[in-house]
Amino acid sequence: MIELEKTYLAKYLPDLSRLKSMHLQDFYIPVTSSHPKLRIRKKGHEHEMTKNVMMDNNPEKHYEHTIPLSLSEFNGLVCVPSKSVEKTRYFYSYNNRTYEIDIFEKDLKGLVTIDVEFLHEKDIKRFTPPPFCLIDVSSETFIAGGMLCGKSYEDIITYLNKLNYRKII
Numbered sequence: 058m059i060e061l062e063k064t065y066l067a068k069y070l071p072d073l074s075r076l077k078s079m080h081l082q083d084f085y086i087p088v089t090s091s092h093p094k095l096r097i098r099k100k101g102h103e104h105e106m107t108k109n110v111m112m113d114n115n116p117e118k119h120y121e122h123t124i125p126l127s128l129s130e131f132n133g134l135v136c137v138p139s140k141s142v143e144k145t146r147y148f149y150s151y152n153n154r155t156y157e158i159d160i161f162e163k164d165l166k167g168l169v170t171i172d173v174e175f176l177h178e179k180d181i182k183r184f185t186p187p188p189f190c191l192i193d194v195s196s197e198t199f200i201a202g203g204m205l206c207g208k209s210y211e212d213i214i215t216y217l218n219k220l221n222y223r224k225i226i
Contacts, residue, residue, distance in 0.1 A: 059112065060119045060174065061181060064200060065190035066222045067169035071149060073158065078147045081159075084139035085206040093203045097126070097134050100146075104131035109203075116196045117181055140207030151187050160225075164209035167224035168217075170200065192220050 079101050085093035096107045104126040112118045126134070142165060147158040154173055161168040171190055175181050186193070194200045199216045210217075210224070 058121050058123075060109075060121045061117060061176070061178060062119070062172055062174045063117055063181060063184065063186075063193055063195045065171045065173075065186055066192050066194055066200075066217070066220060067158065067171055067225055068189055068191035070158070070160075070169065070225060071151070071189050073147045073149065076147045076149055078145050080143070080145050082141065082143050083202060083206065084135055084141045085203050086134075086137055086139045088138040088140055088207075090203075092198070092201065093140065093206070096202065097131065097139070099131065099135075104128060106134065118178070142202065142206045156187070161205075165205060165213075167210050167226055168205075168213075169225045170194070191222060194220065 082099040084097040086095050086097070087093060094109055096109065098105050098107065105123050106126055107121060107123040109119050109121045112120050143162040144159045144165075145162065147160070149156045149158050157172040159170045159172070161170075173184070173186075175184070197216070197220075198204055199213055205213070
């Protein structure tokens with residue numbers, strides 16, 4: 058499946074108190090890769106494996122192939138050495154769009170990203186981000202899931218400071 062998506066750093070959090078959310082645990086393999094593209098995910102009671110590869114040298118366009126996993130398949134794969142990241146994802150509706158607001162946990166606490174998906178490339182060009190989005194980081198390699206895994210907030214603070222991001226707790 059082709060995914061068209063933009064990623065933003067959050068300027069602030071809108072009211073999330075009544076929103077649907079889910080806890081995500083992502084495990085990226087191989088551990089030896091500086092930017093692993095294979096992810097094993099636990100989302101609530103579901104499990105899946107996804108390979109995500111950029112298309113046409115365009116950071117907003119990815120080919121994503123996801124395979125559902127049984128619990129035993131997930132348990133068999135998650136024991137492979139991996140780098141991980143945990144976050145809570147909120148689904149926020151604003152101006153007829155759904156935004157996925159990811160609040161990172163543990164070592165990345167304070168980092169909040171916002172993803173928005175598009176059906177057509179022309180929609181990306183016409184898109185104006187909502188006021189709670191600070192800056193488009195779709196082209197920033199350091200913010201990709203495979204790059205964030207296994208890192209701490211302190212590991213990426215230099216990049217965040219250059220983008221005027223302020224930790225959100």
